[in-house]
Amino acid sequence: RRLWLIVPAAGQGRRMGADRPKQYLELAGRPILARTLARLHRAFPEARLCLCLDPDDAWFDPRWVPFADWRRTPGGAERVDSVSGALAAIASEADVDDLVLVHDVARPCVTVDDLRRLRDAALAAPAGAILAAPVADTMKRDDGRGRIRATEPRDGLWHALTPQGFGYGLLCRALETARAQGVAITDEASAVEALGLAPRLVSGRRDNLKVTHPDDLGLAGWILAAQDEPYRN
Ligand code: CTP
Ligand code: MG
Numbered sequence: 001r002r003l004w005l006i007v008p009a010a011g012q013g014r015r016m017g018a019d020r021p022k023q024y025l026e027l028a029g030r031p032i033l034a035r036t037l038a039r040l041h042r043a044f045p046e047a048r049l050c051l052c053l054d055p056d057d058a059w060f061d062p063r064w065v066p067f068a069d070w071r072r073t074p075g076g077a078e079r080v081d082s083v084s085g086a087l088a089a090i091a092s093e094a095d096v097d098d099l100v101l102v103h104d105v106a107r108p109c110v111t112v113d114d115l116r117r118l119r120d121a122a123l124a125a126p127a128g129a130i131l132a133a134p135v136a137d138t139m140k141r142d143d144g145r146g147r148i149r150a151t152e153p154r155d156g157l158w159h160a161l162t163p164q165g166f167g168y169g170l171l172c173r174a175l176e177t178a179r180a181q182g183v184a185i186t187d188e189a190s191a192v193e194a195l196g197l198a199p200r201l202v203s204g205r206r207d208n209l210k211v212t213h214p215d216d217l218g219l220a221g222w223i224l225a226a227q228d229e230p231y232r233n
Pocket of ligand 1: 007008009012013015016022023075076078079083105210212
């Protein structure tokens with residue numbers, strides 16, 4: 001089973017509100033995109049990479065890609081469309097049993113250790129696996145008018161992180177079925193769940209932050225500096 005990495009990087013970073021898509025903002029002196037790809041390459045130097053980019057992207061520089069085997073695939077309107085585009089682009093090369101890990105370009109702090117644990121779990125789990133972190137805060141549901149309607153039991157609630165890993169054939173079938181049935185897909189696992197399958201939760205580090213808002217940049221820089229040497233790059 002070969003390993004494919006799909007890195008959706010076609011977002012505009014609207015919530016960041018910067019002068020460029022957030023994956024091109026510098027984090028400790030290097031663009032976020034370069035940092036994320038460097039971590040993935042450290043964990044899986046032999047993997048094949050699909051990098052989903054906006055066809056009109058004027059910021060990308062191929063020198064940031066450390067993989068020997070990689071291709072650029074056109075991003076779509078939504079994240080799921082970018083991932084589907086990558087799956088379609090490798091259809092003639094990929095085997096149904098190959099493993100596909102999908103990882104947000106906006107998560108540069110993922111550790112090599114978590115990447116490999118997720119890969120190992122996804123290889124062993126028939127319905128695939130995702131990195132996830134248990135919810136720590138008490139969860140409130142609002143009444144639509146800024147007041148608390150209910151306290152939701154926190155037990156058994158997880159934050160869905162990336163990577164998310166599935167067999168190539170399964171992931172294609174899940175995304176195609178979701179599209180045909182009009183199921184809203186926010187991550188790959190939700191498409192697999194909609195097939196009635198149960199992907200495995202792999203407990204990952206809580207510092208696998210998705211850089212989303214302006215204050216996340218400082219936080220991500222601090223996280224990178226605080227991580228142990230083997231995880232740096
Ligand atoms: N993404 C993508 N194609 C899209 C939308 C998002 O490949 N049409 C990617 C982003 O580049 C990011 C990941 O999906 O790596 C997660 O999306 P998000 O954090 O929402 O990033 P953006 O969509 O860029 O940010 P925003 O929603 O604030 O505009
Ligand atoms: Mg988005």
